[in-house]
Amino acid sequence: MRARCRRLFVLLAFVAAGSVVTDGGAISASESPRADEYRVKAAFLYNFAKFVDWPAEAFATPAAPLNVCILGVDPFGSALDQALQGHVGNRAIVTRRLTEVEPGCHLVFISASERKRLALLADSLRALRVLTVSDAEGFGGLGGMIELFTEGESVRFNIYPSEVERAGLRASARLIELAANQKHAAGGRR
Amino acid sequence: MLSWLQGYGARDVRRTSGAALCVLISAFVWAGPAPLAAQERALPAPEAGSADRKDGPDDLSGLALEDLLNVKVYAASKFVQEVAQAPASVTIVSSDEIRRQGYRTLADLLRSVRGFYVTSDRDYSYVGVRGFLRPGDFNGRVLVLVNGHRMNDTIYEQALLGTESPIDINLVDRVEVIRGPSSSLYGTSAFFAVVNVITRTGRSLQGVEVEAEGGSQAMRRGRVLAGGRNARGLEGVFAVSAFASDGNPSIHYPEFDTPAGPGNAVDADGDRSTNLFARGSAGHLSVQAAFGTRTKHVPTAAFDTLFNDARLMTRDVRAFVELQYSRRLDPRTTVDVHGSYDQYDYNGEFPYASGVFHDEGRSAWVTTEGSVAHQFGRHALTAGAEYRQNLRQNQFARGETGVLLDDRRRFALIVTPVQGSTLKALYGRAFRAPNPFELYYDQNAISAQLKPEHINTAELIWEQRLTPRLQASASYFRNRVSGLIVQRSGTGDTLDGLYYVNGDSVSASGAELELQGELPGHVHTRVSQSFQAATRDATGQATSNSPRVLSTLVVDAPLPWRRTIVAFNAYGIGVRRGVQDNDVPGAFVANVSISRRPVARGLGAALTIYNVFGSSYSDPGSVEHRQAVLPQDGRTASVRVSWRF
Numbered sequence: 001m002r003a004r005c006r007r008l009f010v011l012l013a014f015v016a017a018g019s020v021v022t023d024g025g026a027i028s029a030s031e032s033p034r035a036d037e038y039r040v041k042a043a044f045l046y047n048f049a050k051f052v053d054w055p056a057e058a059f060a061t062p063a064a065p066l067n068v069c070i071l072g073v074d075p076f077g078s079a080l081d082q083a084l085q086g087h088v089g090n091r092a093i094v095t096r097r098l099t100e101v102e103p104g105c106h107l108v109f110i111s112a113s114e115r116k117r118l119a120l121l122a123d124s125l126r127a128l129r130v131l132t133v134s135d136a137e138g139f140g141g142l143g144g145m146i147e148l149f150t151e152g153e154s155v156r157f158n159i160y161p162s163e164v165e166r167a168g169l170r171a172s173a174r175l176i177e178l179a180a181n182q183k184h185a186a187g188g189r190r
Numbered sequence: 191m192l193s194w195l196q197g198y199g200a201r202d203v204r205r206t207s208g209a210a211l212c213v214l215i216s217a218f219v220w221a222g223p224a225p226l227a228a229q230e231r232a233l234p235a236p237e238a239g240s241a242d243r244k245d246g247p248d249d250l251s252g253l254a255l256e257d258l259l260n261v262k263v264y265a266a267s268k269f270v271q272e273v274a275q276a277p278a279s280v281t282i283v284s285s286d287e288i289r290r291q292g293y294r295t296l297a298d299l300l301r302s303v304r305g306f307y308v309t310s311d312r313d314y315s316y317v318g319v320r321g322f323l324r325p326g327d328f329n330g331r332v333l334v335l336v337n338g339h340r341m342n343d344t345i346y347e348q349a350l351l352g353t354e355s356p357i358d359i360n361l362v363d364r365v366e367v368i369r370g371p372s373s374s375l376y377g378t379s380a381f382f383a384v385v386n387v388i389t390r391t392g393r394s395l396q397g398v399e400v401e402a403e404g405g406s407q408a409m410r411r412g413r414v415l416a417g418g419r420n421a422r423g424l425e426g427v428f429a430v431s432a433f434a435s436d437g438n439p440s441i442h443y444p445e446f447d448t449p450a451g452p453g454n455a456v457d458a459d460g461d462r463s464t465n466l467f468a469r470g471s472a473g474h475l476s477v478q479a480a481f482g483t484r485t486k487h488v489p490t491a492a493f494d495t496l497f498n499d500a501r502l503m504t505r506d507v508r509a510f511v512e513l514q515y516s517r518r519l520d521p522r523t524t525v526d527v528h529g530s531y532d533q534y535d536y537n538g539e540f541p542y543a544s545g546v547f548h549d550e551g552r553s554a555w556v557t558t559e560g561s562v563a564h565q566f567g568r569h570a571l572t573a574g575a576e577y578r579q580n581l582r583q584n585q586f587a588r589g590e591t592g593v594l595l596d597d598r599r600r601f602a603l604i605v606t607p608v609q610g611s612t613l614k615a616l617y618g619r620a621f622r623a624p625n626p627f628e629l630y631y632d633q634n635a636i637s638a639q640l641k642p643e644h645i646n647t648a649e650l651i652w653e654q655r656l657t658p659r660l661q662a663s664a665s666y667f668r669n670r671v672s673g674l675i676v677q678r679s680g681t682g683d684t685l686d687g688l689y690y691v692n693g694d695s696v697s698a699s700g701a702e703l704e705l706q707g708e709l710p711g712h713v714h715t716r717v718s719q720s721f722q723a724a725t726r727d728a729t730g731q732a733t734s735n736s737p738r739v740l741s742t743l744v745v746d747a748p749l750p751w752r753r754t755i756v757a758f759n760a761y762g763i764g765v766r767r768g769v770q771d772n773d774v775p776g777a778f779v780a781n782v783s784i785s786r787r788p789v790a791r792g793l794g795a796a797l798t799i800y801n802v803f804g805s806s807y808s809d810p811g812s813v814e815h816r817q818a819v820l821p822q823d824g825r826t827a828s829v830r831v832s833w834r835f
Contacts, residue, residue, distance in 0.1 A: 034262040035250060036712075038658070043250035043258055051255070073271045077658040083251045097609070112271040120565050123521035143521055152789040153262040178255050 038076045040155045041148055042083035045133060048146060049088050049107055051175035052131050055168055058106060065094040067104055071121065072111030103128060110134035110144075118142045126167045140181070145169075149180075156180040264712040264748070270661045274612060277602030279369040279651055279665060281706075285362055285390065287714070290746045290757040292783040292798030292828070293359055296334075297351040300385070301761050302744050303367050304704050304718035307737060308351070309809035311820055312437075312459060313488045313504055315352035319369070319382040320669060321698035321724035321736045325769050325812040326677025326690065330625055333379035335386045337469070337478055339512050342379045343534035344553045344583055347625040349385070356482020356508040358431040358465045360401065360413055363390040369667075370647050371600065371620030381622045381645055382669075389469060389478075392417035392425035397791065398835055405828030407459075408436040426470040434462045438823055441489050445816045446497045455489035458500045462486075479511040492814045493540055501541040509533045522566065526574075528559040551627075554581040583626060610655040618647040624675055628690045637690045643673045660707035668699040670727075679813045688813060696733055698724035716744040732767055735810050737776070739764035749784075757783040768810040772818040777807030785830075794832040801825050 049066055056062075066088050070076065074097050084093040096105065101124055108130050110121055115136040122143035125132045132139075135148040140158045145167070147158045159179040164171045176182050250258065265286070273280045281303050293299045297308045297315035307318045316323060317332055330347035333340065336357055342349050350356065366386040395417030403411040410433075417427035437459025446453025463484035470477055485505045491497040512530035519525060531554070538549035561574030603615040624640035631637070651665040676693040700722025708714055724736040739762070746757035760780035768774050780803055785796035801824055808819035 034264055037263040037266040039250055040258065040261050040263050043253065046251040047255050047258065073274045073655070073658075075266065075268070075271050075658050086251060099606075112268045113274045115272065116275075117565060119518060119521040142518070150263065150265055153265070154259060155261070155263055156259065175255070178259065 034153070036079065037150065037155065039079045039083065041135065042076050042080045044148060044155060044157065045080070045107065045109060046083050046086065046093075048131065048133060048175070049084075049093065051172040052107075052164070053170040053172075054106055054131075055129070058129055059091070063090055065092045066106050067094050067096060068107045068109070069096045069098050069102075069105035070109050070111060071098050071101070072113035075111060101125060101128070105130050107131045107133065110136065110139070112136040118144065122163075126163065129167045129169065131164070131167070131169055146179075151180070266659055267708060267714060270655060270659050270707055273661075274653070274655075275604070276368075277600075277604065277614070278616060279614075279649060279667075281367040281716075283365045283367070285364060287744065287746070288359055288362060289787065289796070290755050290783060290785055291744065291759050292757070292781065292785070292796060292800075292830075294828075295352050295359055296355050296357070296362075296365070296385070296387070299359065299365060300351065300367070302716070302742050302759050304702055304716075304742060305369065305700075305720045305722075305740065306367070306383075307740055307761075307763055309735065310352065310822065311488075311492070311809070311812060311815070312490055313486055313492070314348075314350075314354060317349070317351060318735065320667060320700060320720070321722040321733075322382060322669070322671070322696075323735045324674065324676055325734065326688065328627070330379060331381040331622065333381075333384045335384065336480065337387070337389055339478065339510060339530060340379075340532075340557075341508070343508070343532075344555050344580055345534070345551050345625065346536075346627045347379050348534075349379075350482075350484075350506065350508060353433060353435075353461050353463050354482075354484040354486070354506050356465055356480050357387060357389070357467065358413065358429060360415060360431065361389050361427075361429045361467055363388050363394065370616060370649065371618040371645055379622070381620055389467070390415075390417065390427060392419040392427050392470075395427060399832055400834075401830055401832040403828055403830040406826035407438060407823075408434075409826075409828060410434055424470070424472050427468065429465070429467040431465045432463070434460075436460055437487070438489070441821060443490070443497075443817050443821075445818075446491065453497060455491070455498050458487050458489035458498060458502070460485075460487040460500070474515055474517045476514045476516070477512065478514075479509075481507075481509040483507045490811075490815055490817065490820060492812075494542075494816070496541045496543065499541045501539055501546060503539050505537045507533070507535040522564055524563045526559075526561045526563075528557070530557045531555075532557070553583050555579060555583075556581060612651075612653040614649075614651040614653070616647070616649040616651070618645070620645050622675075624690070628675055632689045634689055640675060640690055641673055641692050643671055643675050643692065646670045657707070660705070660709065663702075663704045663706075665702045666700075667702070668697065670695060670697045677813055693726075694729075695727040696724060697727055698722055698736070711747065713745065713747040715746075716742065718742045734767045734769050735774075737764040737766050739776070751786075753789070754784065754786045757785070766810055768818050769813055770811070770818045772810075774808060774810045774819050777805060778803075779805055779807060788834055791834050794830075794834065796830045797827065798830075799825065799827045 045068060049068060068084055070080065080095055084095055086093065101121065108125055110118065110132060112135065114121060118134065118136055118139055119142040122132050126143065132144050133146040133148065134144055140147040140160055143163060145160055145163045149156055157179055158181040159171060159176055161171055161176055250261065267284060269282050272282060283299055288299065300306045300317050301308045305320045309316050309323065314328065316327065317329055319332060328346045328348035329351065330342065332349050333342060334349040335341065368384040368386065371381055395415065397418065398414070398416040401413040411431065413431040415429045419425040436457065439457060441455045441459065443453045443455065463482065466481040468479050483506070486503060487500050488502045488504065491502065495502050510530055510532040512528060515527045517525050533554045536551040540547040540549060556579045557576065559574065559576040561572055563570060563572045600618040605613040607613065621642045621644045623642045629638055629640055647667065647669045649665055649667040651663060653661055653663040655661050672695040673692040674696050675690055677688055677690055679688050700720060702718060702720040704718040706716045718741065720740040721738060723738060724733045725731060726733060741762035744759045746755050748755050758780065760778065762776070762778045764776045766774040779801050781798060781800045782802045783796060783798040787794045804825040806821065806824060808821045811817040811820050
């Protein structure tokens, strides 16, 4: 009995070693560099700011900055400020870190530290005409507008256009089309 | 600045004779922080780990959205974000860590948690928390939940942690370990800690995973895990696993040496288990069901049974099915209704010269529970009711319990002097009623007079965020248990000479240091050091099975080869006093793994060497053992191969 199992062990070890060698060798040619998850998520925030239109009255002046706020414990660090150095149209982007909902933000990223009150935050921020983004699981089902998540080794997002519209914002068709939860609908139309 | 204050109290009345009814209304007051002046910053100092310019494309924001979707990422742990506001000392262990470190059971996982230690008597695994682990305690002071469902049974209140657990570790998405009494939220058993196990979801699985494992001691295991979610929101997970091991082929117990030869227990350590789990949800309705059976041969000749007799064995069967309706009426109000059926059967075969003694425990119970939660600002109010009906509660002896009245409280004061620093002051009080096993198993007048034991806990924690994903913490705690229920031996009146009494007051105080999170180079780590002393208040004497020092180290790092990760974990435990007034030497045990996982589909493989340095170490024997110490396994290895499609 024991001898048989020792043979099984050796066989498994062999298979394991083989899989690492063959698979690793085959794919390494097409290997792309990898980035930190939150650097990529910060870049997504920049794109969301670019592909969503706010009504003119959301800004004091035509050149007023676009405020991107992080609510709760900040997972980005300096990666956020680096990603949001640019402009959207002729507006500069200003980043702020908050612990509570405050007026003046255009886009709020809700940290996973606030996961116990996601629905409440999604609701009150929507009333303030703010684009809400979070990577806390289930944010979409709780009234959020954009939920970021990782699938395998890539960052994906779900968008909920009806929630975006309820806040009086407009997401571009291109943004909607690239969302993971909209792909089937887009494919059906073609 | 005063950040928030929380306090809630609960009072519940319980009748355990046949039916249990408890009404629980808990107010959960949560005063929000006076909004910090929004900190407008241009650029904080670059932080290690968060923006390591060396890895990955330099200017990600210059990429088109389509390209951004294809960038490969190193996943970050959400630990620091998630524990910041918790009104308790919390440790979170993720499925990534479980797989990378090769934890085989919940017991393996808990060994890596700050302030926890696990002993094994080659039958069950027992968890100690902050210096408390009493002989004769079947983990009744630690509550284990699976997706919110209580796993401790109604006779022994036992939490099944080793191979006896009905939940296969591969199914776990994350484990939240919450220290301190939380019985106002969760009911009895939440005395020292709550271990909240959350399983993987269909959404995160989206496919089938098949795994085969083989290893030392003729260990073999097979697992199938399937899950998915369709466009209409129907979600499901199904898992089945089977495990068998011959165990340690020969264990030497010097206590059983005879002139005829050494006391070797040969081929008496076999272990076999089968687990099933299913979970599904559609709309507001969800259902989960689990079944686990485990048969263990016990080589220790516990309870003065015949030595080296493989007939000494225990069999545990744990099953439950739970139906839940959960609906958010508006963003502030949630309604939850649960109904569940639970069953736990235990069988033991104890060989004596006069024949095999059969021991058994049968329990089945139905629980219905409803609650409404309403949030206003940062305050939340929860009101609920629970009804538990014991359908069957038979053990070797049966009996009736009276009416119990509970008084439990918990307060937390959380202060954020500057951003990144959190100071928490926690106070908790709870009491645990003796369970039916402690009261009636021994069928004697002493045990039947047991009264509840009380705990008072106080803790001061300082948490410091070093980078967005690295946190250091230091804590000082003091736990005092009065009327601690302890097992004693030495009366001829009971079946096995053992009985339970309310012992003296015992106090444990100590300090813990921990560093947890991500270091530059995508290295994940959790390092802790705890010092504690548990003593009897009356005599100042140290209690048994209570190490003064505990150390844990968990670390993993990616290797240059694609998606291959090397992982290392170790724990150190100081000298403990055994129940025979002996010293159980300290130990340092380390495990190392190398693993490779497919991104979404394909072949994965892992190799783990347990006790890699082959250190010889022992756990203390309990009152039912003739052995003062029980030697544990030396170096063993296992190989896992998995296929995802």
